[in-house]
Amino acid sequence: MSKALNPHLPHSLTRRHLMAGAAATGAVLALPATALAQTATKTAIVGPLAPNPVEFKKTVQQFLGSAKPLSEGLQLDVAVLADNPSAVPVKAKVTLPITDEEWCEEIIVLAELNPSPLTCRLRFTADTGTAEAAVRVRLSQTQTIHAMARMKSGKVLVAKQAVTVAASGCGM
Template sequence: MQRRTLIASALALPATSALARQAAAPADPLAPNPAELRRAMEAFTQGRTPLTEGLELQVPALADNPGAVPLKVRVGLPITDEDWCEEIIVLAERNPSPLACRLRFTPAAGAAEAAVRVRLAQSQTVHALARMKSGTLLAASQAVTVAASGCGM
């Protein structure tokens, strides 16, 4: 009985809602999404300009396995009980979903660094942004050449 009600409710949706969903979906789900990249950067920075020193990003210049590109990110500023890195995000600017990684830290971590593997859709620039407890923002970026498509695999 309950199942029929759910099916009937789904069928009762107006046709315009299905059209609206199709219109909102990108034409190519594997295409870069620059609007989402801007939104993620603006949400993290909140209109402030990050410093270009103090954050290290290591990514190979040539990624021969785009499905698992190793990267290392490290905050070079001192970590103290008064000021530590709260969060680091990694953005891949030409991926369909630019947010590749989000890392959160506490002062107990003692250091703000991590090594991860990310999937890259194509050759692009990878960005890392860090936010310190004091509100200081740090940024680093590096270009990566991808040997083959990673997100369409």
């Protein structure tokens, strides 16, 4: 930090010095989460931006229940490269015929490596006539987007697409 940013701190006191001093004394340093993440290794995301694989698996299992996932019948449209990781367009559409006896009850969209993997949950009725949704999701890093659709009959349709992110959209 420079005196221009904080006149109360000496010019030579930087974030690195603060972190080193806190580590030496065992103190807990109150820096913003983004500063802590930046101070950590450049390859790993830490703190509140860290992936939550336990929550991801739990959400998938809850949605699937005892159903066997089917890879046909759900179309997922996501760009392979996210220009703006704060608002990545995602479109999910059930391509199976929608009838009075068989319709999509629910679609969820998951970002596998986000701190909160469930990005969207949409519910439908037989009167909807179609099952499709377009949303924008925020991505914390390069990862796979998953979409799952539960049909009235109990079938669960799944689709996924890898998305490359240039910079983090979470914590910006």
